[in-house]
Amino acid sequence: MKERLRIVARKIISKGYGALERLTLDYRRRDGTVQRLERELYDTGDGAAILLYDPARGTVVLVRQFRIPAYIKEGRESLIEVCAGRLEGADPQTRIVAEAEEETGFRVRNARRLFEGYSSPGGFCEKLTYFAAEYASTDRVGDGGGLAHEGEDIEVLELPLETALAMILSGEIVDSKTILLLQYARLAGLMEEKQSAS
Structure with missing residues (x-):
């Protein structure tokens, strides 16, 4: 993995007032190792x-x-x-x-x-x-x-x-x-x- 971050999967969990999304990503740490992370993001707009x-x-x-x-x-x-x-x-x-x-x-x-x-x-x-x-x-x-x-x-x-x-x-x-x-x-x-x- 050359880039610092790669999104592996994205899924909308809920959509109402805003969108709640679950992301799976690979993140290259400062020491060079790659770590798989799962995060949830809530987007109601700016x-x-x-x-x-x-x-x-x-x-x-x-x-x-x-x-x-x-x-x-x-x-x-x-x-x-x-x-x-x-x-x-x-x-x-x-x-x-x-x-x-x-x-x-x-x-x-x-x-x-x-x-x-x-x-x-x-x-x-x-x-x-x-x-x-x-x-x-x-x-x-x-x-x-x-x-x-x-x-x-x-x-x-x-x-x-x-x-x-x-x-x-x-x-x-x-x-x-x-x-x-x-x-x-x-x-x-x-x-x-x-x-x-x-």
Whole structure:
């Protein structure tokens, strides 16, 4: 075997919200030996996430919604998250702008692409594109809340960034993409952008 990896067999186990697939592969290790591995991959499609922030007031927009894994695992009735959604064939920027308005009710004017990352690459194919965008209270064009026909029942939260960061430490915010974007906001100094520009 010359290549590092050879897929021996692939089988779709289940197809619903996403596709669950079992793979058998031969993997050449760094020492040159070949090892047969079996892995299962779950693919729900790629997505995008955005942090809406108001540097003038020091606030961020988050959403609270029901998530079945958190309920089954810990009995949590909801999670607090940044706005996010699956791409469903659209490019990340177009999709996250539409998703933000559906979920939060805020019109996004300038979504700035930050970076991409795999959510949980040990078994999930999903890759997220992360964005940030400034907002102001005048950008509110609707109530948000998501789409009822998609089973969404979303509460919109507007919080000071410092409160949201404290909620990570208290365990109120446990969603990885949200933690990542809130920490990015702190490290990148997003709340100081307005002051330094003036």
